[in-house]
Amino acid sequence: MRTVYIHDTLSGEKKEFKPVHEGRVGMYVCGPTTYDYAHIGHARVAIMYDVFRRFLEYIDYDVLMVSNITDIDDKIINKANERGIDPIEMAHYYAREYLKDMDNLRVRRANIIPKATRHMDEIIELIKKIIANGYAYESKGDVYFSVSKFKEYGKLSHRRVEEMMAGARVEVNEKKREPLDFALWKGAKEGEPWWSSPWGPGRPGWHIECSAMSMRYIGETLDIHGGGADLIFPHHENEIAQSEAATGKRFVNYWMHVGLVRFEKEKMSKSIGNVFLVRDLLKKYPPEAIRIMYLNAHYRKPYEFNEQNLSEALILMEKINATYAHLRSVASEEPECEICNEYEEKILNALADDFNTREAMSHYLEFIAKARNMSGAEAAGALQFMEKMDGIFDILPHNSNAGLEERLIDLVLEIRTKMRKEKRYDIADWLRDSLAEMGIKIEDTKDGVRWYRV
């Protein structure tokens, strides 16, 4: 199996990937807390891990991907209260919409998509274990993790407890023994959703659900745990503390974090009003373009989102589509393509080096440029190659099977060609414009007409 290198946030180094179980990968990706519609930052995380997963599968790993939905949390409760609706129902509504948006971005669903509210038993068991191990304490219906007991606290985000104390601004709460302690369980206040527990009715704290669900489905040590870079602290730091306090084992071997999406040099945030929703973007741009946009950048770097980048991605998409269409029209029966193997090697090597999709895309685009001039057996090979690679990238047009629709389009094009020969350009242009309106773009080339979907 091909050697993969992964940059690990904890060690700050690129390390050779060695799974816990040979040939298998257990990866857990932090999904959203569902109190609003998905934005393009969520999309970046989902698309990147989708591609990483597909790549790992492509090189023959057996991947178990788990991606959670946090459907109980203070933010959910607050928002639902503002609107006077049921918090859990609201969370589930946004969870469904999130999954729909991601489906529309061609993100393959994780093998398991666990919800926090369906795993109360695991969460409670885990908290009990942490208390039993002496790392957490009960306080008036709440349970807190005692940060000072966990000596390695801060190892992921590379900060020291003393420094964080100096930085002040920690929430004041007289139930906590020390300011940095964080809640594993919160007693329910009047009107809040609750589950019964040994500490009374309440709900889980923010971080515990990920520890409980990831270990439940993958095991006590995960190969890969990922999410957005803003989760490094405190979310992932706290997950490490809880999980390792419970099991005494290393929680995660490779921590991966996707850089944040920015707009005009600022992080997207509702207060600044620069949040772009996936659903709004999809009204204007096809999913392929959005995927290409993100594939065209290194996942760990911050991404500067703007319409120019997106329209550039759209142009690339059209080029790729056009080449794909060209290959389909000229491909002969027996595929044979030497250069394809060469490019596959380049692309896989780039991806194996910490999932460098940008470099992979540069090879891919170079290949596309060459493929435009191919024909016959080579074109057939190139076609096959593009479809193979699409198992990873998923940026080619879908529903491209040659059915009735395609035959009708060919017929229309034949008519147009005839009209052009007779210099009936009014009719020829009318046909072209009509097809364009339906999303079929055509081009007259030396070798005849070619068409593709936009």
Add this chain to the structure above:
RNA sequence: GGGCAGGUGGCAGAGAGGUUAUGCGCGGGACUGCAGAUCCCGUUUACUCGGGUUCGACUCCCGACCUGCCCUCCA
């Protein structure tokens, strides 16, 4: 104040101790009823600054400056 990630050509954005990234844009040519696409050529000494290591650094080391993020909720 502390931590982290960066600073590359008109723009986006990889990479690497000495060899063309890639794409977009722009200019010229070919082709063309028009449009688009495609093909060829060009866009000359791009790599924040100052030191150091080296035969040689944009690439390694040290320092400075700048930007963003995290340190409160966030993918």
